[in-house]
Amino acid sequence: MAASVKKTAVIISALGVLLLGASVLIYGSSQRSQLSYINPSDKQLVASGKHLYAKNCASCHGAKLEGQPDWRIRKSNGRLPAPPHDQSGHTWHHADAVLIDITKNGLVPGVTAPDGYVSDMPAYNQLLSNHDIRAVLAYIKSSWPQHVLATQKDISQRQE
Incomplete structure (x- = not known):
């Protein structure tokens, strides 16, 4: 027993x-x-991100997320102008983890950019905290329509 x-x-x-x-x-x-996943319905995060975007990103990517003119056409130095972050650009085609990496470390050839790619995108890891970067991305995403948000959320969750 x-x-x-x-x-x-x-x-x-x-x-x-x-x-x-x-x-x-x-x-x-x-x-x-x-x-x-960065949730753009967090109003406090979006408000913080709007301020940070205006201070750190708008000079290249536009005050209204519109990007630089002719952003798909290479400049004479071979680099592409800053793309828009609204729905007309390709930001929403990337998972949040990739967007965070690009913002923190810039476009790194072989990692977040094609091999040999040279970009004007700086690394913000010394200037912005992880929370700040998430706030900026929440602000950017808050401008996207629901169908774009749903697609980008799916991309983000598949990349986990």
């Missing part, structure tokens, strides 16, 4: 450990998903 009780206790303990492990994995995955 004592052996049976011990065996049951061991099985129950093992199941408890498995359930705890599964819970930690699920919770961690949920937390990563919440951290990686």
